[in-house]
Amino acid sequence: MTATEATRDAALRRLGAFQPRMGRDYAELRNFDLGAGAHDHVSTLSPYLRRRLLTERETIAAALEAHGPEAAGAFIAEVAWRSYFKGWLEQRPQVWDAYRDGLARDLAKLERDAALRARVAQACEGRTGIAGFDEWAAELNETGYLHNHARMWFASIWIFTLKLPWRLGADFFLRQLLDGDPASNTCSWRWVAGLHTRGKHYEAQAANIARFTRGRVQLPEDCLAQATAPLDAPLPERQALRPVSAPRDGVPTLLLLTEEECQLSDFAPERLDLRGVLGLKASALRSPLPVAQAVCRFEAAALEDSAGRLGAEPAWDAAGDPVGLVRHAQAVGAAQIATGYIPTGPLHDWITAASPALEAAGIALTEWRRDWDALVWPHATAGFFKLRKQLPHILSQAGLT
Numbered sequence: 001m002t003a004t005e006a007t008r009d010a011a012l013r014r015l016g017a018f019q020p021r022m023g024r025d026y027a028e029l030r031n032f033d034l035g036a037g038a039h040d041h042v043s044t045l046s047p048y049l050r051r052r053l054l055t056e057r058e059t060i061a062a063a064l065e066a067h068g069p070e071a072a073g074a075f076i077a078e079v080a081w082r083s084y085f086k087g088w089l090e091q092r093p094q095v096w097d098a099y100r101d102g103l104a105r106d107l108a109k110l111e112r113d114a115a116l117r118a119r120v121a122q123a124c125e126g127r128t129g130i131a132g133f134d135e136w137a138a139e140l141n142e143t144g145y146l147h148n149h150a151r152m153w154f155a156s157i158w159i160f161t162l163k164l165p166w167r168l169g170a171d172f173f174l175r176q177l178l179d180g181d182p183a184s185n186t187c188s189w190r191w192v193a194g195l196h197t198r199g200k201h202y203e204a205q206a207a208n209i210a211r212f213t214r215g216r217v218q219l220p221e222d223c224l225a226q227a228t229a230p231l232d233a234p235l236p237e238r239q240a241l242r243p244v245s246a247p248r249d250g251v252p253t254l255l256l257l258t259e260e261e262c263q264l265s266d267f268a269p270e271r272l273d274l275r276g277v278l279g280l281k282a283s284a285l286r287s288p289l290p291v292a293q294a295v296c297r298f299e300a301a302a303l304e305d306s307a308g309r310l311g312a313e314p315a316w317d318a319a320g321d322p323v324g325l326v327r328h329a330q331a332v333g334a335a336q337i338a339t340g341y342i343p344t345g346p347l348h349d350w351i352t353a354a355s356p357a358l359e360a361a362g363i364a365l366t367e368w369r370r371d372w373d374a375l376v377w378p379h380a381t382a383g384f385f386k387l388r389k390q391l392p393h394i395l396s397q398a399g400l401t
């Protein structure tokens with residue numbers, strides 16, 4: 001994994017280095033997992049995109065510039081998967097709530113059930129004896145990255161061969177992945193399980209693994225569960241995208257920096273009546289269990305870099321008691337907090353918990369939502385292919401074609 005320097009400069013360097021491969025090379029070779037240190041045919045841009053050190057729009061623009069819409073089509077579609085999952089979860093936040101609550105139940109069961117605890121530990125530490133699976137666990141623990149195909153195989157083996165609770169696997173990924181994202185991760189695990197596209201799940205096959213690891217991982221066919229059935233649960237009803245209140249000029253403001261948006265400079269916050277800047281470290285909210293140090297370090301460096309580009313010297317805090325946010329705002333005399341849009345996930349839960357105290361103190365929480373999100377999310381109502389059909393139109397509306 002090369003994306004370990006959490007700066008916008010590093011993101012742009014990686015974007016430039018991968019740009020020549022965003023066309024036919026990506027279309028033909030992206031599904032090959034060549035192993036740790038050899039992920040040459042995928043971009044490894046995900047930790048940057050997740051925090052918007054780099055935006056989807058500028059990543060797609062780079063692909064179009066180098067290859068045009070046809071040859072870059074496969075790469076653009078993959079970037080669009082990210083926006084799709086984000087938009088889908090925004091419209092079904094109950095799925096996140098159910099994941100979070102279900103995970104708490106799974107973890108309580110783990111406390112009580114020593115045999116299950118031992119099996120989960122074996123899987124997370126790469127001690128199952130299943131070739132490939134154990135190496136992917138080790139790669140994830142060591143680098144904070146896994147190739148997309150490896151994530152699919154890993155999740156499938158976790159759920160269907162090892163028969164472990166899917167939420168514990170999703171939690172393991174969220175704690176270890178530098179790009180760990182509540183929408184992409186939860187929805188992808190649900191997709192593998194058969195809960196996202198109901199009735200359709202992903203079953204890892206030894207032949208497919210051998211082919212797409214170029215023979216590196218050889219498994220006896222009967223080592224993996226065969227003819228498995230998808231998990232099943234009804235989908236909650238889709239909700240309207242939540243309304244967004246944008247920051248108002250002339251109001252004393254606390255600028256809130258979070259890893260959800262590391263390019264606040266795009267919104268020209270300097271035009272506001274800024275009284276203070278707060279950098280909030282929130283990676284620990286990803287899970288009730290300890291989150292990998294590398295993830296926390298990446299977030300901290302990304303926030304430092306983001307503050308530096310704003311010319312700000314923020315106060316720093318970790319997302320502990322949500323009421324702490326009110327105290328920060330009051331200390332600088334702010335009547336509004338301005339921040340990048342906080343999508344469904346742990347930070348949104350945290351800020352929602354702060355809302356009553358903010359309201360009582362007369363402090364408005366305001367957000368900037370990117371035009372890209374406003375354009376793409378309304379299309380994320382059902383399956384990805386519905387959105388994919390709209391991509392030419394979306395790219396044209398975004399001024400990219």
Ligand SMILES: Cc1cc2nc3c(=O)[nH]c(=O)nc-3n(C[C@H](O)[C@H](O)[C@H](O)COP(=O)(O)OP(=O)(O)OC[C@H]3O[C@@H](n4cnc5c(N)ncnc54)[C@H](O)[C@@H]3O)c2cc1C
Nearest residue numbers: 042043044045046078079081082148151180181184185188
């Ligand atoms: C079980 C499972 C869990 C996952 N968890 C996460 C997660 O927590 N965070 C995350 O960003 N992605 C997640 N993904 C999606 C995907 O695996 C990663 O985005 C991708 O592997 C990142 O590597 P890359 O930057 O080299 O991707 P590239 O192939 O170079 O793609 C470019 C960008 O497009 C986006 N992208 C590509 N494929 C997908 C996809 N299938 N879904 C969503 N976005 C995609 C990413 O932002 C990525 O950086 C998960 C997939 C699975 C199967």
